Amino acid sequence: MSIGCSPTKSGFSGRRRAGRPLDAAKRQAIIETASHLFFHNGYAATSIEQVAADAGVSKVTIYNQFGDKRALFAAAVECECEKMRGHFSLEAMPQGTIRDRLTAIGEAVVAFLFRPEMTRFDRRIAAETEHEPAIGAAFLEAGPRRMKRAFAAWLQHAHASGDLAIADAELAAEQFVSLCKGMGDLEHRFGTDVTPESCRSRIDGAVRLFLAAYGTAPRGDDDR
Numbered sequence: 701m702s703i704g705c706s707p708t709k710s711g712f713s714g715r716r717r718a719g720r721p722l723d724a725a726k727r728q729a730i731i732e733t734a735s736h737l738f739f740h741n742g743y744a745a746t747s748i749e750q751v752a753a754d755a756g757v758s759k760v761t762i763y764n765q766f767g768d769k770r771a772l773f774a775a776a777v778e779c780e781c782e783k784m785r786g787h788f789s790l791e792a793m794p795q796g797t798i799r800d801r802l803t804a805i806g807e808a809v810v811a812f813l814f815r816p817e818m819t820r821f822d823r824r825i826a827a828e829t830e831h832e833p834a835i836g837a838a839f840l841e842a843g844p845r846r847m848k849r850a851f852a853a854w855l856q857h858a859h860a861s862g863d864l865a866i867a868d869a870e871l872a873a874e875q876f877v878s879l880c881k882g883m884g885d886l887e888h889r890f891g892t893d894v895t896p897e898s899c900r901s902r903i904d905g906a907v908r909l910f911l912a913a914y915g916t917a918p919r920g921d922d923d924r
Contacts (some may be wrong), residue, residue, distance in 0.1 A: 724920075730755045730762060735776035739817045742824035743773060743835055770838055777842040798863040798915070799907055805851070806880040806903040813881065814888050822889075848873050864914045872914060879906030 733755040737746040748769055752759040766772040766850065828835030852869040859866045868871045882902045884894045911917075 713835070726755075726757065726761075727765065730757060730765070730772075731775050731779045732901055734772050735779050738773055738776050739780065739821045742821070743828050744824075765888060770834065771873070772834070774838045774842040777839055777845070780843070798858065798917075799911065801858075802876070802907045802910060805854075806906055808898075809877055809880050810884070810899050813885065814894065819889055830875060839916075848877075851877075862916055865916050866914050872910075876906060876910050882906075 730751065734746070734751045737751060737754065746761055746769075748759045751772065752762055757764075762772060766775060825836060825839050829839075847871060851873040855864060855866055855869040855872055858864040859869065864872075880903050884898060884902055888894045
């Protein structure tokens with residue numbers, strides 16, 4: 701990953717120990733290494749010692765900077781979600797109609813969620829949450845909930861600018877993502893091939909339904 705990731709603010713981190721400030725490049729290397737290991741090996745199978753060895757730092761450095769394994773996990777999840785969050789910033793959004801912009805977001809959501817490593821990671825987190833519920837809580841707060849809030853903020857801006865008419869932006873965010881995933885999410889999780897054509901059809905349908913519910917342009921004129 702080439703993006704920068706901010707320190708975790710999930711609220712599930714352990715108490716951070718005092719330590720010398722870590723330079724940004726080294727902190728980024730730790731988070732990227734942890735992200736790769738967590739997403740490929742799972743939470744339980746990833747150790748602080750392994751992250752430290754692969755990142756070329758001491759485990760003491762990791763404990764000093766992040767506090768504990770759960771806080772490092774939250775930072776890694778946030779780092780992955782930064783890839784998606786960029787699509788919800790006003791500066792990063794593609795130019796075009798509201799339909800174009802919603803389509804771009806739908807494509808980014810599906811591409812992110814349907815990655816094989818994300819599917820494996822979700823399965824591992826679900827299994828590990830049965831034994832340690834706080835892991836699931838950390839994942840939800842650091843990832844899906846933060847992304848929903850970011851998307852909801854974008855929808856509120858679209859409402860304020862007159863492109864959409866939305867009373868509950870967080871509910872609308874959930875509805876749009878659910879429409880884009882459709883049955884494709886379950887099919888993907890349970891081993892059925894999901895074709896690009898079926899994804900495109902679902903996203904196009906999601907945008908049409910979303911604009912029918914929340915669009916402000918006259919029917920048939922929401923492409924302006």
